[in-house]
Amino acid sequence: MEESASAQIEFRKVTKMYGSVAAVTDFSLAVGRGEFLTILGPSGSGKTTALMMLAGFEAPTKGDILISGMSVAAVPSYGRDQGIVFQNYALFPHLTVRRNLEFPLEMRGVKASERVALVERMLKRVHLGAFGERMPSQLSGGQQQRVALARALIADPPVLLLDEPLGALDRNLREQMQGEIKSLHREFGKTTICVTHDQEEALTLSDRIVVMRGGQIEQLDTPEALYGRPANRFVANFLGEANILDDPELGYHKKDRPGTVPMIRPERVRIAAGNAVQPADQDQRQIVSGIVEEMIYAGPLRKYQVRVGRTSLIVREHVASGQEIFKPGDTVRLDWFRADVRSLSE
Template sequence: MQIVNVKLPISLAEADALKPNDVPAHVEFRNVTKMYGAVAAVRDLSLTVGRGEFVTILGPSGSGKTTALMLLAGFVAPTQGDILIGGNSVAAVPSYRRDQGIVFQSYALFPHLTVGKNLEFPLEMRGIKAAERLPRVNRMLERVHLEDFGDRMPSQLSGGQQQRIALARALIADPPFLLLDEPLGALDRKLREQMQIEMKSLHQEFGITTICVTHDQEEALTLSDRIIVMRAGQIEQTDTPEALYDRPATAFVANFLGEANILDIHDFKVKSTVESQPGTVPMIRPERISIAALTDQKETDAEKRQYVTGRIKEMIYAGPLRKYHVRVGSGVLIVREHVATGQKVFKPGEEVRLDWLRSDVRFVAI
């Protein structure tokens, strides 16, 4: 966790940037570019994170998401542009003077200190007296359900417990904002899901402005008030999780955030309640498609639906879900349905009928 050490001498530029102000705490990037030689890791990035928001920056490797977080943390400096925290430029403020909480994928707990001393460290660095530190440490340990672990060493904790302590250490000094760098990447799936619930609960309780970087789409959808999808150093789209998933602006976002069927590659005319725009292609999510035997009765709202026939290429069983790859003409459609008792299971080679509401078709930019 990065800390402010008020005893060190500071420059006039730093002192001016750290003055208290009346602007609500928020984070802003203004046309920020970060070059590494001839390569732009981030290009002309502009975004604002409101006070108390949980924003996730999502993208594949090389998209610039981690560079954006490192710029905000002060670990690297922008080549061009400005970064503001609480309405003040922090371009002249080094990392160790930015009052922020940071949680890394590796947790970065001090291995030679007990859990309690790990939590006490940021309070001690801020000049808080010992008599005041212990009650705050105990309250925070209780909050993360590890009240009996204060005397243990980090090596004696499980991965999930270390993650909770790392979060507790980042939050204990009430920083104005919290940075999370792939915070759950080192955990197995079940622990990740548990920690997602815990992190969401902590954010709601503390109300701290949080910027998270991840490549995990499910994690982003679960945790975020808003998601920023990055590609090649630039923002591809930003919106709420529901809006991004249901109304992706581009084929890249549609395919990166879940699975998507791009329908223009198939040998049938797509019917939709929305008119297509130049430079767009029709798309539908796999779970919006129904699958049935050719002899099954059609839905009562058949006039609102589109029907096509195909042949099962592959069936994948995944516990609560069953996924079909269905060859339709020269292309393949992905169909995803929840497993239910008495449900018909189709085998490779069987002919089936697929249908979907025309209103579920979306048009995305290529």
């Protein structure tokens, strides 16, 4: 999305320096009204710094940040109309759940009678209607996360900021809360910026994803486009698993496309016994022989690591009844459609 009057949030050539170190460099981004955008990247990529500048906890060294067309670079955090959910939830430990939800309404001068109705409605919406008088310490991690989301949304801010919102939860709770966050986003329609290092979380929740490295944007696109058409080797490896096919034994010759490498996702590679009948469409496929190094069973998926020449390839297939299972040391045949291979920048 290009910068325009329709963008609710804009970063315009923002740089943030800590002494002589640049945490974010020349960062430009436009987020549309009602969009769910995730900033994804490894530790030190600048993603949290970008969010903290948007939240008003850090000031840009250069550049500008706009919300609804108005510059907020010099506006303190309490002067920005936005809800924030932190990784550690930041609930007030000495206040009940009900009082935690009332607090932002009090700060905005909402009448007591209206506060009661709003809190009751929000507690029911996040499935905590019977928990209003409990203290945060009496809640599970998932319940605390629901309270944090409810508190961020109850005053109806136009912008919602999520800082590693599910990082403190176990896998099952994370998956449940991903569904809850998606549901709340559909219902409330808030422009949402989420920062995470969790690729699955980003793919599940987002309308678009920003992948950052070294304080700069590597790629910005929809989850489907980022996964299926990564711009370079870093994005391919960071957003899921990737097989880099830069080996003549895999059909790659560097002189054909200088400055690029071919990549295929593990689920696009088929595995069969070494003596299996050749596929009928073999003229459209790259076919190689290899030795199984490892087999990992992961419930609905089975993952193989196969040595082909000097390259180790990953194969991921869904478990099915009657499926042939290979063990380390087995000779196997791998094949993939040449059309599924993506050419990446180095």
